[in-house]
Amino acid sequence: MDDIIKENNSINLSNNFLSKPSNKKFDVVIIGGLGHVGLPLGIVLAKVGLKVSLLDKDLKKALMVMNGELPFVEYGAEPILKEVLENGNLKVHSNDEVISSAKAVIICLGTPIDEFLNPKTREFLNLIKNFKSYLSEDQLIIIRSTVYPNTCEQIYRTLGEDKKWKLAYCPERIVQGYAVKELFELPQIVSGMTQEAQDEAAELFSKLSPKVIITPLKEAELIKLFSNAWRYIQFAVTNQFYMISKRFDVDYDHLRISMTEGYGRLANLPRAGFAAGPCLLKDTMQLASFDYSNFQIGHAAMRINEGLPNFLVEELKKVHGDLHKKKIGILGMAFKADIDDIRDSLSYKLGKILRFNGADVSYTDEFAKNPDFITKEELVNKCEIIIVGVPHSAYSSLTIPKNAVVVDLWGILKKSDGN
Ligand SMILES: NC(=O)c1ccc[n+]([C@@H]2O[C@H](COP(=O)([O-])OP(=O)(O)OC[C@H]3O[C@@H](n4cnc5c(N)ncnc54)[C@H](O)[C@@H]3O)[C@@H](O)[C@H]2O)c1
Structure with a gap:
């Protein structure tokens, strides 16, 4: 060594x-x-x-x-x-x-x-x-x-x-x-x-x-790709667990905490959420390409992680019916919490699917600047459905109107008591 x-x-x-x-x-x-x-x-x-x-x-x-x-x-x-x-x-x-x-x-x-x-x-x-x-x-x-x-x-x-x-x-x-x-x-x-x-x-x-x-040089090339693919696959595992729990009407975040508490072997199971950005998918696909498209677990991870926005929309439709003209807001457009990088963020994919379903979609972000974005306060007051795209810390102090529907994989939002 x-x-x-x-x-x-x-x-x-x-x-x-x-x-x-x-x-x-x-x-x-x-x-x-x-x-x-x-x-x-x-x-x-x-x-x-x-x-x-x-x-x-x-x-x-x-x-x-x-x-x-x-x-x-x-x-x-x-x-x-x-x-x-x-x-x-x-x-x-x-x-x-x-x-x-x-x-x-x-x-x-x-x-x-x-x-x-x-x-x-x-x-x-x-x-x-x-x-x-x-x-x-x-x-x-x-x-x-x-x-x-x-x-x-x-x-x-x-x-x-x-x-x-x-x-x-x-x-x-x-x-x-x-x-x-x-x-x-x-x-x-x-x-x-x-x-x-x-x-x-x-x-x-x-x-x-x-x-x-x-x-050795070849080892170094693989170390980098394996590191990012491993991370991407871990997110896919937790995202698939989330989808299974949701179908079974179980609160995944609660389950995850109970499952990992004091149980070190599961300590690094991440929370469910969008696995995006300019590196994880790209590097998993570089590896897949190198492995003659035989990196099956990498492709499976891509299907799960990239499918999460579609899953969220389908779940909304199941519970709330047609999304046509529904006012829906996405909190957080960056690919990761507390940074401003929107490269390959899945919040945009989510917005696109919602729009395709006829929804009236609003975006906000704490760090990324865009003249079309509105403030987080405007968004929560205006929208009947609020989806957290990325859990920027500032969202933890937002108070959400009681009648709003919330999709919050990270559990960062709290609802007002209606007073
Ligand atoms: N972003 C990360 O956190 C991260 C982490 C580890 C590895 N990487 C890897 O590092 C590499 C760079 O990623 P990044 O996120 O910094 O990309 P980036 O797009 O932020 O930076 C690339 C820079 O290169 C400049 N550039 C492009 N063409 C040029 C040219 N002909 N001459 C001079 N400058 C030029 C661009 O203007 C840009 O500033 C990628 O291979 C990425 O996978 C990124």
Whole structure:
């Protein structure tokens, strides 16, 4: 075990690439540096004293970040951002030329799937190919994006096998919104195409993390996908339990608490609720695609999780009949509680199904901004049916009119006593 789990004091620092004299202006450039993964990573690397450049093509976000503002919710990041802008450790760039002026290049670009649920690997490889003219063999290249298995090998080929690239794969495992805290706490998975790449990547991440876990590169690619698929499957299990309980007229949340109380083996059974966002489904499908569409439990999880909005609508119809012209409100449009990211949120799918059934649907959110949204107070006063899409903490203090029908998988709302 000792050779794979490295406490910080046992990292091989013989190369010590970060402190070696060099003509490079930056220690690190992060490509996709203003994204949900790139930005917090850049901020914390600058906080520990590295010279960091954030390279991104989104000029609106660039302007915000240069002014010390975060473009999305990331708890604890803003004061550090201001500090590292002020001390000059963090810079923002939009010109790819900056890539050549860093010792290490970390790639945090998106890796989406297409409409047939297959990874868009060609697009990702082409992006990296575009950066090739700015890359050199003396730089450490770290892939931080979540990738389809064997993508790192493809990247190496794309860059050209005539050169000896120092390529490492170190997947990001933070939970969105809490990256700044977790980057200092989570063990970092580090793998390299060569020993030198692996050692240098371990040196870099040991600046942040108390523990670096060295794995073969293929293992690292699977670790990331397995982690997200596992989480997605856990949500599917609890969501299916919820649907079974509902059909059996049993309060699932009550059942879940009784079932798990003092029973450690079930301690990590999550609550039922929408399992959405830009990563869990996407990465489960990347794995399914890699497994020749034979990852049956992954596909089953997708059917359950993606089917939950339809289930909720069908249940409403059973009890309340035709939804035509019914005023229905969705509380929470982000994909997760207390953040503002609406990417792949199932609240929108729910809204679409309700509208297709003729309902008059209103949306609200505490963090995501949209001129079409109304306030939560307006929504609860206006709507006869209120559905919690995501349990933002602020909803726990909302008082719901007694005659409203409530669908609240998390049990976050309370009803007025009618006085
Ligand atoms: N969001 C998460 O919590 C999370 C967690 C772990 C892993 N991941 C993985 O990390 C990767 C990035 O995800 P994300 O959520 O940060 O995506 P994101 O969309 O928030 O960030 C990507 C950034 O890349 C920028 N970009 C796109 N093309 C560019 C180009 N040609 N040059 C420079 N910048 C460019 C975009 O403007 C954007 O700021 C994905 O592979 C994702 O699966 C995400």
